[in-house]
Amino acid sequence: MTIDWSNLGFSYIKTPWRFLATWKDGSWNEGELTEDNYLHIHEGSTALHYGQQCFEGLKAYRRKDGGINLFRPDENSKRMNRSAYRLRMPEVPEDFFLDAVKQVVKANQEYVPPYGSGATLYIRPLLIGVGENIGVSPAPEYIFTVFCMPVGPYFKGGLTPTNFIVSDYDRAAPNGTGAAKVGGNYAASLLPGYEAHQRKFSDCIYLDPETHTKIEEVGSANFFGITADNEFVTPKSPSILPSITKYSLLHLAQHSLGLTPVEGDVYLNELDRFVEAGACGTAAVISPIGGIQNGEDFHVFYSETEVGPQTKALYDQLTGIQFGDIAAPTGWIFDVPLK
Numbered sequence: 001m002t003i004d005w006s007n008l009g010f011s012y013i014k015t016p017w018r019f020l021a022t023w024k025d026g027s028w029n030e031g032e033l034t035e036d037n038y039l040h041i042h043e044g045s046t047a048l049h050y051g052q053q054c055f056e057g058l059k060a061y062r063r064k065d066g067g068i069n070l071f072r073p074d075e076n077s078k079r080m081n082r083s084a085y086r087l088r089m090p091e092v093p094e095d096f097f098l099d100a101v102k103q104v105v106k107a108n109q110e111y112v113p114p115y116g117s118g119a120t121l122y123i124r125p126l127l128i129g130v131g132e133n134i135g136v137s138p139a140p141e142y143i144f145t146v147f148c149m150p151v152g153p154y155f156k157g158g159l160t161p162t163n164f165i166v167s168d169y170d171r172a173a174p175n176g177t178g179a180a181k182v183g184g185n186y187a188a189s190l191l192p193g194y195e196a197h198q199r200k201f202s203d204c205i206y207l208d209p210e211t212h213t214k215i216e217e218v219g220s221a222n223f224f225g226i227t228a229d230n231e232f233v234t235p236k237s238p239s240i241l242p243s244i245t246k247y248s249l250l251h252l253a254q255h256s257l258g259l260t261p262v263e264g265d266v267y268l269n270e271l272d273r274f275v276e277a278g279a280c281g282t283a284a285v286i287s288p289i290g291g292i293q294n295g296e297d298f299h300v301f302y303s304e305t306e307v308g309p310q311t312k313a314l315y316d317q318l319t320g321i322q323f324g325d326i327a328a329p330t331g332w333i334f335d336v337p338l339k
C-alpha cells in the first residue's frame, strides 16, 4: 500500500474491507466484513427507481498516541434512523450501526491517515431498499453497508474563504425530505451546483422554499453567521438537514468562545448584521464564506481572502477535539478498539 497522505483529495479509494448486512422478513442478519466492493442487487430495487435510500458521512481521526477517534457517531446513527423512518425503511439499531463502523475502521486501520497530516478516514454508511419489486411501495429487503476511504483535509493551505451564489432552485419542499439525508436531495442539487460552478462560485445558497427570503443551506452544508455583538447564528427550519457539525459548533461557540448561540431566521436582506460567515459539515468542518452573490448584489462578510478570527477559533477548537488534542464535551468522542 502506497498512499501519499499529504496529497489526498476527496475521491474514492478502495480499502480492503466493508461491512454488509441484509434485512429480510422483519430482521437484520448479523452482517459481515467483505472484500467485494460491488453490490449485486435486483433490477426492481426501490433504491434505483424510487430513491428509497439514505446515507451518512462521518470520519475517523488518528490521535497523537496512535489511537483512533470517532466523532459523535451515535448522532449519525440517530439521524440515519430518522431518515429511514421518513422513507419507510427499517431502522438500523444504534449498537449494530456503531459496531459496524468500528469493525470497518479496525479492519482498515492502516488506511487511517497519520496524526498531523490533517487527513482522515471518511466513513460512508448506506441504507438501500432492494429486492423484487416494481410498484411504489417500500422494498421487501434492505442492504446496510459501511465502507471507508482516506480523504485529505478540505483546505490544504489553511482556511480560505470562497464565494457563493443564491440559487433560484429549491433543494427541498417545505414539508418534504430536506431534513433527511437522502440521495434524492443530492440528485436535485446537481444542476443548481453545476450552474453555480459555471459562474465560478463554490456552490449555491438555498433559500427557504416557502418564502425565499431566508438562507437555509450552503450547497450541502449548513450556514452560520457571527454578529458584531457576538451571537453565533444558524438558521432554523424543518427543511434543513440537521448538521452534527453545526450543533457541535453551537455548543463550542457558547462554551469555548463565550458567544451567544442562536437558532433563528437568517434573512437575506439582513446579512449586514454578520461580521463573519461560514458553511459547516463533516467534509470541510468549516468553509469560510467570502461573499454571497444575490442577483446584482454582492455581499462581502469578513474578507474575500482571509478567514475571520472567530471562525478560525471555532475550527481549531473543533478539529482539536476530533483529533484528541483538546478535551471533548462528555460523549463526543468514541475510541475505536484496535486489538
Ligand SMILES: *Cc1c(COP(=O)(O)O)cnc(C)c1O
Pocket: 057, 181, 217, 219, 220, 221, 222, 241, 242, 243, 244, 245, 246, 280, 281, 282, 283
Ligand atoms: C450531511 C449534510 C450536512 C452536514 O451534516 P454533518 O452532520 O455536519 O456532516 C449539511 N447539509 C446537508 C444537506 C447534508 O446532507
